[in-house]
Amino acid sequence: MSIERLKELFGNQEAILELVQLESGELALRNAGSETEPLVTIQFNEEVRTLLGENTPLVAQSMIQAALVGLLEKQVNEWQAEVVDEKPKFMS
Secondary structure (H helix, E strand, O other): OOHHHHHHHHOOOOOOEEEEEOOOOOEEEEEOOOOOOOOEEEOOOHHHHHHHHHHHHHHHHHHHHHHHHHHHHHHHHHHHHHHHOOOOOOOO
């Protein structure tokens, strides 16, 4: 996913996201104050929810943060590859 696509999803470059619990019990990441379809949903089964207890939202938040960091690292690596892979104008 490109930065441009992320901007389309978030509406602008400086998005405020919130992690909320839906009526179904799923945790959802969405634009703050938005009632539109979530960007991401995470669902834990009952056994895992029991195991995590009140830490369930914290685990979901960590999962989302890890995904965003991975996405940003991938994008940075692609930008660097584009620069490194260019042929030099002059050979020495």
